[in-house]
Amino acid sequence: MTSIDVQQILENGHEAASNALNAFTEQLSSLEAKMSSEVDSEAHQILRSYAGNTKDKEEAIPGIVHPGATGVIYCTDRAQANGFSYGNPEWANMGQGAPETGDLPEGPPRLHNIDLSQWGDGVNEYAPTTGVKELRQAVADYYNRLYRQDKASQYTAENVCITPGGRAGMTRVAAVIGEVYCGYQVPEYTTYSEMLSVFKKLVPVPSALSATDKYKLHVDTLKKEIQDLSLGVIVASNPRNPTGQSIAGKDLEELVHLSRDKVTLVMDEFYSWYQYPDDPKDLGKTLSAAEYVEDVDEDPVIIINGLTKGWRLPGWRVAWVVGPRSVISAVSQSGSFLDGGASHVLQMAALPLLEPERVKQDIISLQKAFREKRDYALMRLKKIGLEVKIPPQATFYIWLDLSGLEEPINNGLVFFEELLKEKAICVPGIFFDINPAKRRDLFHSPCHHFVRLSFGPPRDQLEKGMDAIERVLAKHKHSAHLMGKKSASRLIPGANPHTSK
């Protein structure tokens, strides 16, 4: 208590005393609500209570080191602890990086039945780990048709390997990267830092993209990094998860040219279809490094894509790696000891989905429907007071900067916990940083003031999600504490059942 307060008490008696005391308590509460490190935050303590998320190396079972519970698994687990279940109509899942999977206006009909008898008993056998030949050819044709019509060098089935999903494709590639420095930029798709660290031969070298620069990957900066750090491989999602920005046109062309200076480019192009061009004549355009590859067998460019996002079939687990024949032979080999290949049945069922007219119709309907959802989400966020300064030009993610809000909800992890109480899910930004579970203090993460919102779900879910965000902000106005300050006496709601201690 300050000397002025004491004087007031003495001079003005009881009323002044109680006023001064109230003011002091208020001051104390607002100080308490200010968080400067993890120890002050209940939301962070919950995260740390999960197996694998302590800062020190754990080895409860001999030889087993838990990779840490972050990303969508953590978000879903926390959501379930707060009452979420898949298909529950009361919830809005803006966390999971998945597109809606039903019919879209003007889109081709979705597949509802698969008749196995059309392929005979052979379809019950293993498929080759490189994938079914017809599908490999269909994928090669897709790239030649969309991006390489005027090029002499064309992809063939030998330039394509089918994999059981995109992550399996990436893992197969990572398994054949030798002892080199492998560069990637954060924020980036969560899986990369975790996966790259598993392959001990390669050394992951992360660098940061800056918000002031709209998260743009500058080819000049990259060139310098390649030289200064002797990078042998660059991995990037393009369009980028979570920022929704992409390298396109001249920049992408330059990047592909850069690869000829002996650096292999691994381009994850899962969001290639999710483009929102301002000019209506660009509707239907998609993006791929394949457009700038000169010689398909010489240029060190590896492309990964699949049915997961563009075709909106994440459950099928059918994806592909496209690149020089020698690379495809290597990833076919790594697939034989890593995953054994994609489902034979679903590879056969995928064939009609790559037919040219169907693909065209699919892309246009997707771009229209997702643009409408993006614009709706941006409009609602602006109304709520959370204007997005760097709106997504691609993907179905909004990288939402909370730093303009007051503590504690300006922190992505706290915001995430508060949103769960309103039956909506987002992903805290820290999960897009490098190895977040092992960071000493997550408050030091550059992604700490962010959350990622997905406008993948159908419009009605998105509306519920935006209403939920509005309620969190309104609630915060009336209560300074929320999940911010850790209180020893408060029960942590749904605290983790898998806690390691």
Ligand SMILES: Cc1ncc(COP(=O)(O)O)c(C=O)c1O
């Ligand atoms: C950039 C990126 N690549 C790959 C994937 C995953 O692909 P899959 O589910 O086929 O493993 C995702 C999913 O979120 C992604 O965001």
